[in-house]
Amino acid sequence: NAGVMQNPRHLVRRRGQEARLRCSPMKGHSHVYWYRQLPEEGLKFMVYLQKENIIDESGMPKERFSAEFPKEGPSILRIQQVVRGDSAAYFCASSPGLAEETQYFGPGTRLLVL
Amino acid sequence: EDQVTQSPEALRLQEGESSSLNCSYTVSGLRGLFWYRQDPGKGPEFLFTLYSAGEEKEKERLKATLTKKESFLHITAPKPEDSATYLCAVQAQSSGTYKYIFGTGTRLKVLA
Numbered sequence: 001n002a003g004v005m006q007n008p009r010h011l012v013r014r015r016g017q018e019a020r021l022r023c024s025p026m027k028g029h030s031h032v033y034w035y036r037q038l039p040e041e042g043l044k045f046m047v048y049l050q051k052e053n054i055i056d057e058s059g060m061p062k063e064r065f066s067a068e069f070p071k072e073g074p075s076i077l078r079i080q081q082v083v084r085g086d087s088a089a090y091f092c093a094s095s096p097g098l099a100e101e102t103q104y105f106g107p108g109t110r111l112l113v114l
Numbered sequence: 115e116d117q118v119t120q121s122p123e124a125l126r127l128q129e130g131e132s133s134s135l136n137c138s139y140t141v142s143g144l145r146g147l148f149w150y151r152q153d154p155g156k157g158p159e160f161l162f163t164l165y166s167a168g169e170e171k172e173k174e175r176l177k178a179t180l181t182k183k184e185s186f187l188h189i190t191a192p193k194p195e196d197s198a199t200y201l202c203a204v205q206a207q208s209s210g211t212y213k214y215i216f217g218t219g220t221r222l223k224v225l226a
Contacts (some may be wrong), residue, residue: 004157033214042118042216043158044202066219091157101146101205103214105157 002027004094004106005074012112019079019086021109025094031055033093033103034067043091045107049075082113116141116206120217123172127224130191135200135220138184143207147185149178150201158201161187192224 012032013019024035025032031050045059056110060067064082069075079086089110093103117140127133133223139147150158162171164180171178175196177188187200199219205212 006157035216040218043203043214045213047121048211048213056213058213058219101212102148102160102163104160105150107157110155 004029004092004104005107006092006106008109009107010112011114013082014114015083016081019082019111019113021077021079021090021092021111022074023077023092023094023106024074025092025106029094029096029104031095031097032069033095034075035091035093036079036087037091037108039041046077079111082111084113085114087111116204116215118199118202118204118217120202120220122220123218124221125223126190127192127222128225129193131225132188132190132192134189135187135222136184137187137217139202139204139215140183141204141206141215145205145207145212147175147180148203148205148214149185149187150203151200152199157187158170161200189222192222196223197208197222197224 007022033048034046037043039114047060047067048056048084066078089108091108093105119138121136127218146163149161152158162178167182169180175190179186199221200220203214204218
């Protein structure tokens with residue numbers, strides 16, 4: 001049973017470009033969470049999605065960041081007009097649903113903004 | 115404000131030297147407490163879930179315990195391969211949903 005998959009694993013962008021990070025949850029999981037991790041800091045919650053629904057986006061910056069989890073295909077975290085401060089590791093996690101709270105994490109995407 | 119604090123920030127042990135990592139929390143509506151292991155350049159790997167005070171879980175050289183205010187991760191006779199960052203997270207109810215709040219982790223180095 002494949003785990004949570006994220007791609008790309010590494011992404012380099014110049015300031016002002018767009019970054020698209022993809023996450024495929026574990027088989028049978030319908031809940032997806034995105035986190036950001038900066039060096040020497042903990043994982044910070046960004047957004048929680050179910051298929052075609054954003055449940056909680058309280059951790060998302062108000063501008064330039066968006067997320068979706070379409071009916072078909074992976075969840076996408078999109079960062080428009082990237083700035084150097086967006087450089088971080090972005091992790092996706094999935095869970096089956098509220099009845100089973102444990103979240104399982106993917107390997108992450110390391111974004112570097114030049 | 116919901117908060118999770120882990121201590122120590124870093125810990126160096128000799129192989130075979132047992133110790134404990136601490137995770138203290140202040141949250142409302144606690145649903146569960148989770149321990150993860152994270153190796154450099156990788157995603158967090160799930161270790162344990164604890165739901166109620168007094169609960170204990172074990173896996174190989176690791177044992178997690180939970181009280182009403184904190185959790186401990188006990189490492190018995192550690193080996194160099196136990197070197198990693200150990201993360202604690204709590205799931206708390208917030209505005210009708212459940213959110214994970216992570217501590218900043220304890221970086222463990224076990225020397226051969």
